[in-house]
Amino acid sequence: MSTDGKLGPNQRLIGVPGSRAALATPALVLDLDIFEQNLERMAEIFDGRPEGIRPHAKTHKCATIARKQMERGAYGVCCAKPGEAIALAEAGVRSLLLTSPVVDPYKVETLVGLRGGLDELIFAVDSERAVDLLARAAGTAGVVISVLIDVGVGNNRTGARSTEAAVALGRHITAHASLELLGMQCYAGHVQHIEDPVARDAEGRRVLEGIAATKAALTEAFGPLKIVSGGGTGSYDIDLEAKVFNEFQVGSYVFMDVEYNAVRPRGNAAWPFETSLFVQTTVVSANVEGRATTDAGYKSFAMDGPQPIVVSGAPEGTVYKFLGDEHGWVHLPEGAADLAAGDVLSCVTPHCDPTVNLYDVYHVVRGDMLVDIWPIEARGRNW
Amino acid sequence: MSTDGKLGPNQRLIGVPGSRAALATPALVLDLDIFEQNLERMAEIFDGRPEGIRPHAKTHKCATIARKQMERGAYGVCCAKPGEAIALAEAGVRSLLLTSPVVDPYKVETLVGLRGGLDELIFAVDSERAVDLLARAAGTAGVVISVLIDVGVGNNRTGARSTEAAVALGRHITAHASLELLGMQCYAGHVQHIEDPVARDAEGRRVLEGIAATKAALTEAFGPLKIVSGGGTGSYDIDLEAKVFNEFQVGSYVFMDVEYNAVRPRGNAAWPFETSLFVQTTVVSANVEGRATTDAGYKSFAMDGPQPIVVSGAPEGTVYKFLGDEHGWVHLPEGAADLAAGDVLSCVTPHCDPTVNLYDVYHVVRGDMLVDIWPIEARGRNW
Known part of the structure; x- marks a missing residue:
């Protein structure tokens, strides 16, 4: 953000230093104090432990945030898609784990081609096709590529469907000289959003038992696993206790959202994380009593979750x-004074990840001051 | 798209001439034959009539498509948001109607600043604030700005709430020397998607009666209205018969989608428009019998509508x-052969407009050949 006082063309629409309230809306606003606090609190949980975090960049899609996570102890970041990883690599992020199987030869070749410029590049695979594509590209490029076995955990998303299938895939991997088997990965997405802490705990433990059995079989077959990766913001506490994972793919903790705020931590305690991400919107029409029309609809909020929650600008x-x-x-609400065209509201996002994917930048604020603008380099990079 | 045979870096991921099946997915694919047919059929409906179309660019957000619409008779295009209009103006589209009230002074100033480079720039307004901001910016810039009165039609989105309010707003507009009152606009969004033709007809006619009364009152107060703008793909036939509008803001006809395909035309006839827009997706994991996991989720389909419909690549x-x-x-379906990782599917989008907003480009095909790539200049320009 230019802070020399000279305004470029359209600068008032991009954002003028200090002017949070005058942002062109809808705008994606990141509260830096709360964001930094979330970063710090997650880091503190892992300080001095043998486990660590490799946060998921599919949440933020932002090289600036990836770097901040790594400066505060993260091993690297996870990416969901090749396009996302390529965007972050081009923006200087040097340690990437691809958590979804990549089965397109051009994507595999392009990613393997990035290997030389990175500190770490790891692929999760769940099929022989993915292994073969990777082995061929690595062989052609003359590099050795690190691989995790993606293990399914009952939610039928991706992953080897049984311990036997995981071991067989491991044998297929170790048969290739251009691949190095580093361990395993599994993500129990369905556990993360179980709101009731007792039910989440029970399902989390059930899933972890299966993962532990597969881990034991893989260890017996291939020796100690360097990486056993999984977990998320909604299950990190359960997972930490179970001591199955040594790496955690936490993502949403940096922002929080309506969905995660509805998940109750164990013992109904308070989350150590608070909401740092908001959509700022403006009333554009207020001709109906008790109502107001804003400028943020389906193109400004992801629609897979609940409704946004208004936290400022309205009663x-x-x-x-x-x-x-x-x-x-x-x-x-009944009896409240009407809003007027031009009034500015702030809303918690229903589901942070796909909402972030709708915006080009974070407007970064401290209190009411706009202090920075961070590009969302991997926005739209869902291929 | 480079067609000289030389591939730039990452060209295989951007798209290689001819290779529809090898696109990096998820990709937004536009079938050019069907798109051109839709364009032609809508144009033919208006050929030789006193009414015309000013298609809504909020659907496609693409200067190439806007130009093609104007080459085939459209007066110009509509935009929902200032950011959208600015992006299209920067890409050379020279006739723009802003259909949502603009109440941010910086947005108004920036738009008014574009006036000199455009053939036509029209604003819809529904509050004195919007009128005053516009009058001030126009006065400062030394230009006269064209204005439509936005009239509410019972769905409480935007617009003057009554004929009296519309006339009063008209008087407020004509009191400013820097503004020119061109007419009125109203968009009955709720009518467009009533699937049953008899019910849609009845609600469309009911709404049109109210619009006709407001039109009569505005004509009496201010003389003949140059523009009476409204309608959409779901109501153009009802609206044409009623002879209330002389301009139609049709949008989705260029693409069609699951929602519009579910709307039954009058007399249960066939739509003159066919589906031209698809999301192409790839199976990345197929380890569960009867199922397959693709690479297109909430970030690749807008989630406000029904499910996507698979039209090729699966039974x-x-x-x-x-x-x-x-x-x-x-x-x-029961008994079907399983898919494999790498299989490519094509899906009709549930709701085209917000799905388009998730992509940077259209991959334009004729049959199985990729023939062009069109940038979606106003993607994400929802401010």
Whole structure:
């Protein structure tokens, strides 16, 4: 962000230092104090432990945030897709784990071609096809590529479907001189969002028992596993206790959202993480009593989750609904004073990851001051 | 798209001439033959009539498509947001109507600053604040800005809430020497997607009666209206018959989608428009019988509508579900042969507009040949 006082063309629409309230909306606003606190709290949980974190960059898609996570102890970052990894590598992030199988030869070749410029590049695989593509590309490039066996955990997303299948895939990997088997990965996505702590605990433990059995079989077949990676923001506490993983793919803790805020931590304690990410929106029409139309609709909030929650600019009890692609619809509580065109509201995002994917930049604030603008380099890089 | 046979870095991931099946997925694929047919059919409907179209660019966000619409008779294009209009103006589109009220002074100033380089720039307004901001910016810039009164049509989105309010707003507009009142606009969004033709017809006619009354009052107060703009793909036939509008803001006809395909035309006839837009996705994991995991989840399909429909690459009866941000989940019909990692599927988008907003480019095909790549200049420009 230019801070020399000279405004470039359209600078007022990009963001003028200090002017949080005057941002062109809808804008994705990151509260830096809370973000830094979330970063610090997750790091503290792992300080002095044998386990560590390799946070998932699919949440933030941002090289600046990846670097901050690594400066505070993260081993590297995870990426969901090749396009995401390529964007972050081009922006200087040097340690990447691809957590989804890559089965497109051009994607595999392009990623393997990045290896020389990186400190670490790891692939999760769950099929012989993925292994073969990787082995061929690594052989052609004359490099050795690190591989994890992706293990399915009952939610049928990706992964070897049984311990036997995982061991067989491991044998297929170790048969290739251009591949190095580093360990295993599994992500129990369905556990993360079980709101009730007792139910989440029970399902988390059930899943971990299966993972532990596969880990034991792989260790017997191939020796000690350097990486056993999994877990997320919604299960890190359960997973830490179980001592199955040595790396955690936590993601949403940096931002939090309506969905994660609804998940109750164990013992109904408070989360150590608070909401740092908001969509700022403006009332564009207020001609109906008790209602107001904002400028943020389906194109500004991901729609797979619950409704956004309004946290400033409107009275408590205000409900945010949608009026289509371009507009939101604020319903004020009974008796509240009407809003006016131009009023600015701040909302917690329903589901942070796909909402981030709708924006080009984070508008970074401290209190009411806009202090920086961070590009979201991997926005739209979902291939 | 480079067609000289030389491949730039990452060209295989961007798209190689001819290779539709080898696109890096998820990719947004536009079938050019069907797209051109849709363009032609809508144009033919208006050929020789006093009414015309000013298609809504919020659907496609693409200067190439805007130009093709204007080459085939469109007066110009509509934009939902200032950022969208600025992006299209920068890409050379010279006739723009802003259909949502703009109440941010910086946005108004920036748009008014574009006026000199455009053939036409029209604003819809629904509040005195919007009028005053526009009048001030136009006065400062020494230009006259064209204005439509945005009239609410019972769906409480934007617009003057009554005929009296519309007339009062008209008087406020004509009191400013820097503004020129061109007419009125109203968009009955809720009518467009009523699937039953008889119910849609009834609601469309009901809404049009109110619009006609407001039009009569505005004509009496201000003389003949040059522009009476409204309608959409789901109501153009009803609206044409009613002779209330002289301009139609049709949008989705260029692409069609699962939602619009579910709307039944009057008399249960066939739509003159066919689906031209698809999301191409690849199976990345196929370890579960009767299922397959694809690479297109919440970040690759807008989630406000129904499920995508698979039209190629999997047998009829295949159902597309979601497995989260990054993955889709294909359920094959009983007895069908399993898919394999690497298989490529094509899906109709549930709701075209917000899905387009997730992609940087259209991969333009004729049959199985990739023939062009069109940038989506206004992607993400929802401010």
